[in-house]
Amino acid sequence: MVNKKTRLGSSLNIATESQPAIRAADDRIGEDIRGLRKAKRLTLAELASRINRSVAYLSKLERNLTKPSITELKALSVALGVKINFFFHEPEARDPSERRIVVRKADRRRLNFADGITDYLLSPTLEGPLEVLLSVFEPGATSGNDPYVHDGDEAGVVVSGSLELWVGEDHFTVEAGDSFTFKSSLPHRYRNPGEVETRVIWILTPPSY
Known part of the structure; x- marks a missing residue:
């Protein structure tokens, strides 16, 4: 069962070889972190230790109460075994109802x-x-x-x-x-x-x- 750099703000943009730019949907980063952590069978404390952050801070990330920097996303991608592009999504689907059901x-x-x-x-x-x-x-x-x-x-x-x-x-x-x-x-x-x-x-x- 795998990319390059941007400016921080209310949304994050990243270039890939196949696409000029994709956007990290602000309200999806937290659920991506939580889903990967649970799939890896890691506790909040274990993952927080791997990225040198507090449990309280990681909990806020997972609940979308704060947003990670690119540096933190890189650390999270290493700790969770994915490329940083995992956390970046296409702009919202033409039909928002697809989000939790359909993967194009x-x-x-x-x-x-x-x-x-x-x-x-x-x-x-x-x-x-x-x-x-x-x-x-x-x-x-x-x-x-x-x-x-x-x-x-x-x-x-x-x-x-x-x-x-x-x-x-x-x-x-x-x-x-x-x-x-x-x-x-x-x-x-x-x-x-x-x-x-x-x-x-x-x-x-x-x-x-």
């Missing part, structure tokens, strides 16, 4: 995971019971040689390409159209064994990015 293709946000793997968040936020990702694996990309575990359950469907999947003592190769599900508490890892890109829709509950 052009508005997908990227998450860090591992070299050669790009995760796009398909859920509007990380605060609900489900996390939905589009994972794109470059040829040979892997989650690592060591399996990992976390709470919850996960499932996926291979949209294109193929994926090698290790779950516990079992090893599978799944192809386009195949799907899978397993307990995340089982040691697991995966890689793209092919010479073409692999795309997988991934569902995790609870969010555990």
